[in-house]
Amino acid sequence: MSSLGRTRCVAPRRYRRAVPVIQTEELTKRFPATTALDQLTIDVEPGVVGLVGANGAGKSTLIKILLGLSPATSGRASVFGLDVVKDGPKIRERVGYMPEHDCLPADVSATEFVVHMARMSGLPADAARERTADTLRHVGLYEERYRPIGGYSTGMKQRVKLAQALVHDPEIVMLDEPTNGLDPVGRDDMLALIRRIWAEFGITVLVTSHLLGELERIADHVVVIDAGRLLRSSSTSEFTRTSQFLVVELTAETDAVAATLAEQGLTVKRDGAQLVLSLDDEAIYDVVRDAVAAHGVGLIRLEQRRHHISEIFGAEPADD
Template sequence: MAVITTDNLTKRFPRVTALDHLSVEVQPGVVGLVGANGAGKSTLIKILLGLAPATEGSARVLGLDVATQGGAIREHVGYMPEHDCLPPDVSATEFVVHMARMSGLPATAARERTADILRHVGLYEERYRPIGTYSTGMKQRVKLAQALVHDPQLVLLDEPTNGLDPVGRDDMLELIRRVHREFGISVLVTSHLLGELERTCDHVVVIDGGKLLRSSSTADLTAATSLLAVEVTERQGDPSFDADAALLARLTEAGLTVTADGGHVLLVELTGDEVYDAIRDAVAELGVGLIRLEQRRHHISEVFSVDTVVEEPAHV
């Protein structure tokens, strides 16, 4: 059963349309919701939680109608907001226990679940410190912990890596994967950083200007292309030699279709195994070093260059 279904979901504000007849189905797993800032991601989450009404259309979360069953939805769904909303003068334990009680857990169960979930997100040793003394990464983990403490079936994570350095982002993304892998909780995670979703999500929903551009498995979106990416070093002892231009000319002479992709990378049309042999021979003859030779893959960012918007409901 789909965890999220929208049918012609539309949200209009006086001067902007945040969602424009969005129809999509999200199946269990780790699903990325990607779009530029202002694409409608946060508005969609608020509607799915029953916190904001839609202008037109309908949506269901875990089979529940967002328009009439918002309370029931929030009992079974965890939410990690984008912005900092944590009380600075209480400890992580106090805050997460409070959120667990607000979700309906008895006092003893709330304390037990809080200890377990703070251990899971890596805050167990720091659980009694005031949240105001935490780093940005630790605060993000507290927000994740409160979203998970009541053992939801689905969590909605709004820009969970905001403000984190590269190491912190990697740690958070691994935590998100573990949420589904270890607890079986489905995840909808929003981000404007496309590379994060390529590494983290099984499926991706791409929206732009409130419209659906693509809904597909990550594997399909990042499938291999028919191009080889080739990168070489300069010729040893001859720094004035333009290795890129020389290799491009040599491969073109060999009858291959070659284009420059910027950043000292050449893209060679892969028509057969003989292309590898031609590249190897050209590199050897020119006396340059081979840094990279790999089949290029599509990137999620390429979806935003597609002119045709998906009109039919997409299934993820």
Template sequence: MPVIQTEELTKRFPAVTALDRLTIDVEPGVVGLVGANGAGKSTLIKILLGLSEATSGQARMLGLDVTTDGPKIRERVGYMPEHDCLPGDVSATEFVVHMARMSGLPADAARERTADTLRHVGLYEERYRPIGGYSTGMKQRVKLAQALVHDPEIVLLDEPTNGLDPVGRDDMLALIRRIYTDFGITVLVTSHLLGELERISDHVVVIDAGRLLRSSSTSEFTRTSQFVAVEVTAEPDTVAGQLKAAGLDVVRDGHLMVVPLEDESVYDIVRDTVAQVGVGLIRLEQRRHHIAEVFGERGSQ
């Protein structure tokens, strides 16, 4: 049964249409909501939480109508906002305990759940420090902790990797994936960075200017192509030249060489050519499409 459903959902502002007859079904799992800044992702989340009214259309979360059941929905949902909204003069423990109490947990349960949740997000050792002294990555983890502390059925994460360096993004993405795999909590995560969602999502919804471009499993987005990606330790120009001399078409894609996979003999030709040049072979694999490529293909139609 879908945990989120929208039908012809539309949200118009005086100068722009944020959502344009959006119809989607979101099943349990990690679901990526992809779109450029201004595509309507945050507007959709606010409507789902009952914090903003749609102009027309319908939406349901966990089987509840977002128009009439906002308070009930918010009891069962966790929300990590995009913007910085943390008080700097309290500790992570104080803040997350407060949010747990706001969600209805008794005092003892709130403190216990807070300790467990801060340990899960990697802030246990820093839990008594004022939030104002935290790095951007630590603040993002506090926001994630308060979204999880009351054990919701689904969490909505709005651009959770914003402002993070590559290592911080990797850590945050691993945490997000574990929310579902370890605890069975469905995740709807938004991002304008397509590669991030490709790595962690079971299903991807792509919207542009409030309209649905595509909704399908990540495996369908990243289907196997009929090309082989080749990467060598040195002398890629020489290897590419030898592959062409052997009768293969070679296209350079950054540090990769991309070769059409006409039949299985292509693997043997590449292997033998690399050995003849005398360099190491880092990668020889059938290439997969990326969400960014599929997004571009759809946008050009």
């Protein structure tokens, strides 16, 4: 990642699509008491797409409409260019879905359960077994996969839920609040795993969360909805990936080091006792190290910092 501006995720060519994977057009869903979606129009391109909103903002409703499980009141939606109303079964063949709630039987092992779900996605018996073994390994379940799911921790259950969504090698997975109920470490593991689903497996991810902060770490694109309305749809790369900074704090001679770095052609800003460098290139670490060594001073802090989407949303609104 070197250039400023728009960066696209690198993926195998078959996954680069000109057309959006998901499109909605003035999608509306009304329940007797509430309006869950209110004329929502969004395009989702391949990559990791975060869908952020408070509880009850309409995230789960949107996923259910996209899967053809729940009819929209008005408006249109398509997945892979297929209409969700007419081509539900065709869409569901190529989509993986991880629900928000518990959905695992307690009395069977993860292996048995995921094999069964693979068969329910249309895989022949042999392929189902082989892909189950692969998928459980990818989500990080090893020996415990032969024990009944009832005895699993929340983190392990979330992994099984993810495995059943991935086992048939879908083209897109829809993950509804996958970090719910996880402790901070489990949360980080799950987020890293979700990032890998796109980066390594080449599967587009639509992931929902009520926490903006965690999605900015992994999503290429974030869609924020509130009360069923689109609040903002923006590429995270514009905000975070390309606006990273390196913060340097020294024991002494801060100004002298700053001058040296400026001579090397870096943009250096002074922020109190700290120097803030725009982190355009990995090579900057070496330049900083050499400059600090040349002056013979101590290095107290050398850390990456970037804007948070939340800051940006608050400060300078920018549409994609």
